[in-house]
Amino acid sequence: MTPARPPAVSDEDLDRLSLIVSERTGVTFSESDDQRRERMRRVVAELARESGEGGAQTLRRLLSTSRQAVVDLLAPYVTIGETYFFRESRSLEIFRDRVVPLLSRERRGPLRIWCAGCSSGEEPYTLAMLLGDAAPAGRGISLFGTDINARALEKARRALYTRWSLRGLDGERTGRFFEGPDGGPYSVRPRYRSGVSFSLFNLVDPGPFPWGEGTVDVVFCRNVLIYFDAATREGVLDLFHRALSPAGWLVVAPCEVSALLASRFCPRHFDGVTLYCKEGESSLSLPPEEPFWGDVWERPADEEEGEAASPEPSFTEGLALWEGPGEKGGGGGPDGTPDGLQAVRRLADEGRLDEALALCLAGDDRSDPARYYLLATIHQERGDVEAAQSALRRVLYLDPSFVAGHYGLGALALRRDRHDEARRHFRNAADLLAKMAPEAPVAESGGMTAAEFRSMMEASRL
Numbered sequence: 194m195t196p197a198r199p200p201a202v203s204d205e206d207l208d209r210l211s212l213i214v215s216e217r218t219g220v221t222f223s224e225s226d227d228q229r230r231e232r233m234r235r236v237v238a239e240l241a242r243e244s245g246e247g248g249a250q251t252l253r254r255l256l257s258t259s260r261q262a263v264v265d266l267l268a269p270y271v272t273i274g275e276t277y278f279f280r281e282s283r284s285l286e287i288f289r290d291r292v293v294p295l296l297s298r299e300r301r302g303p304l305r306i307w308c309a310g311c312s313s314g315e316e317p318y319t320l321a322m323l324l325g326d327a328a329p330a331g332r333g334i335s336l337f338g339t340d341i342n343a344r345a346l347e348k349a350r351r352a353l354y355t356r357w358s359l360r361g362l363d364g365e366r367t368g369r370f371f372e373g374p375d376g377g378p379y380s381v382r383p384r385y386r387s388g389v390s391f392s393l394f395n396l397v398d399p400g401p402f403p404w405g406e407g408t409v410d411v412v413f414c415r416n417v418l419i420y421f422d423a424a425t426r427e428g429v430l431d432l433f434h435r436a437l438s439p440a441g442w443l444v445v446a447p448c449e450v451s452a453l454l455a456s457r458f459c460p461r462h463f464d465g466v467t468l469y470c471k472e473g474e475s476s477l478s479l480p481p482e483e484p485f486w487g488d489v490w491e492r493p494a495d496e497e498e499g500e501a502a503s504p505e506p507s508f509t510e511g512l513a514l515w516e517g518p519g520e521k522g523g524g525g526g527p528d529g530t531p532d533g534l535q536a537v538r539r540l541a542d543e544g545r546l547d548e549a550l551a552l553c554l555a556g557d558d559r560s561d562p563a564r565y566y567l568l569a570t571i572h573q574e575r576g577d578v579e580a581a582q583s584a585l586r587r588v589l590y591l592d593p594s595f596v597a598g599h600y601g602l603g604a605l606a607l608r609r610d611r612h613d614e615a616r617r618h619f620r621n622a623a624d625l626l627a628k629m630a631p632e633a634p635v636a637e638s639g640g641m642t643a644a645e646f647r648s649m650m651e652a653s654r655l
Contacts, residue, residue, distance in 0.1 A: 209256055210263070216396055217264045217339060221421055228616075236270040264395065268342040276315045278354075278370075279361040281415065282547065282574055284444060285323055287466040288411075292442050293324065298442045303333040307409050307436065309396060310332075310417035311338030314349025315358055320413070321385040322370045330551075337392035337404070346391045352381040353367050357641050363539060396429045397421075402436060409436045415446040419607075430456045432470060443469040448609060449578040465576060468507045529532045537567055546575050562592040566637045569601060578605060596625050597637045597645065623650060 207230045214220060214233075241251040257261055259481055279285065287385075296304055308317040317338040324334055355377050359367055371379035392403070396417070412433045433443055434457055444460055444602050450467050453460070458469035533552075540549035553568045569584035582605050588598035603618030626635075630642035638646055 202234060202237060202252050204230055206249075206252050206256060208441055210237070210252065213256075214267055217395070218268065224332050235268060239270065240266065257566065264341060265343060268344075276312050276416070277358050277360055278315050278319050280316070280319070281446060281576070283576060284362070284415075284447070284466050284468070285319070287463045287468065288442075288444060289323055292362075292411070292468065293495050296440065296442070303335045304410050305404070305408060306336050306411045306413065307404070308336065309412055309414040309433070310339040311340050311346075311349065311391065311393075312342065313354075313358075314338055314352065314391065315348075315354070315414060316415070317389050317391075318381050318385055334388060337390045338389070338391045339396075340391075341393065341395050343393060346393065349391045352386055353378045354381075355379075355641070355645070357638065357645070360638075378443045396432065397425055399432060402432075404436070406435045407438050408639065409441060410438055411442045411444065412437060413444045415444065416449070418445060418449045418452045419609075426452050427456075430458070434458065435460060437471045439472050443471070445469070448578065477627060509515045534561075534563060534567060537571075541567075541571050541574070546571055550575070562588045562595050562598065565591065566595070566598060566601070573605070578609065581605060594625055595637075596622050596629075596635050596643075599625065600646075600650070619650065623647070626650075 208226075210591045211229055211233050216390075236277075237248050237255070240255075241248045244251060246254070255266065293304070306317075306320060308320070311317055317336045319335070320336055338346075338349060340349075354371075356379075359371070359377075359379060362370070367379065370382060370385060372382055373379040394403070396414075414429075414433065418429065421429065430453065437443065443453075445453065447467075453469060456469075458471065459469050460469055469522050537549050537553045540546075540552060550568070550571050553564065553571060565584045565587040569588065572578075572581035572584060582602065585602045585605070587597050588595050589602070592598070599618045599622035603615045603622065606612075606615035606618060626643050626647045627637075629643035631642060633643045635641050635643055635646045
């Protein structure tokens with residue numbers, strides 16, 4: 194007797210499931226019906242493997258359970274959690290130097306900062322590292338991160354990260370903010386974990402606000418609004434407006450500025466960076482600009498003395514390094530990277546983006562894809578998406594097999610809501626990774642192997 198075939202997963206049930214996900218998470222499925230169904234089919238198949246059920250049985254169970262349970266189960270598969278420490282550093286610089294001093298004068302008690310859509314915790318820990326002792330004595334800073342992805346929040350609470358999450362930090366700052374062996378995993382030092390908490394929270398279906406309306410001083414919500422449709426964004430922005438105190442501020446990603454054009458928030462422009470205050474009066478007494486990379490990078494008093502940091506290269510010294518071997522020597526760094534690129538990285542890592550950009554552009558070698566990848570990173574940190582995209586295209590012109598170049602173009606396309614283009618680039622990266630040995634290093638990935646890079650993409654469902 195021929196064994197009976199397991200029941201098939203129907204398109205109608207997949208449509209019902211994707212509708213529930215969209216309504217409860219706000220994630221917009223911009224692909225075609227067939228592509229959306231295939232995406233949901235893969236998610237159901239993954240859950241079926243984990244539970245040992247058949248696909249149709251798993252799908253029926255999902256459709257018969259509560260909608261909140263569906264969100265809890267599917268959030269890790271439909272949300273994109275790719276982030277890293279000190280992302281979009283220019284916005285962080287302006288926030289620390291211009292907004293925090295103002296809030297410190299106006300606010301009594303601890304400053305309350307909410308990182309909405311915090312994923313695996315890099316952003317709230319970054320703020321803890323960045324602000325340090327910026328708050329007045331006795332007040333302190335309270336940071337709380339929220340997300341709908343319970344797995345990501347578990348990672349955030351563990352505070353253990355790979356080199357990929359630390360790709361914006363040099364060795365000195367890695368040692369200051371983290372502890373652990375070379376090569377990782379890296380653990381956030383306890384002094385930066387204190388005062389940071391995490392909890393599940395759905396921006397689209399929030400329920401009662403757990404911290405009290407009008408009690409939050411700052412909301413960070415970066416690279417989250419781009420995944421919502423217009424109506425959902427409006428509801429989320431209304432939530433933020435109610436959560437913030439009268440003198441509160443909202444920080445979004447540069448690519449999300451257009452989403453606030455018709456909102457009740459008041460834009461404030463600082464040398465190319467736009468932040469938003471809840472009420473216009475909040476910006477009338479902004480403090481004067483002060484150097485950003487000051488005491489936050491100084492060695493804390495409780496750490497060992499006598500470990501002098503390696504001196505930064507001046508722009509002229511960096512340019513000499515970039516020009517390569519000559520009468521003064523040269524060659525390459527210990528990892529085989531040209532010394533010039535190392536000098537550019539050091540400038541960029543210290544937040545000296547204009548100098549890093551000038552040094553990178555001054556190089557004579559126009560055939561090194563790593564140079565253009567670094568150039569793209571600098572452009573992106575400066576908020577110039579078009580220039581970053583152009584540099585990444587140059588990377589792939591020089592080396593079509595440059596995995597990080599395909600991934601970077603995909604990430605930029607996704608930020609600009611170009612989902613078809615993003616999928617194409619992510620697919621190219623996945624195809625290249627499939628041809629590599631699992632232990633092979635991926636260029637410009639912070640030391641990740643092909644297997645690690647592929648796992649990162651799969652975890653983000655890219």
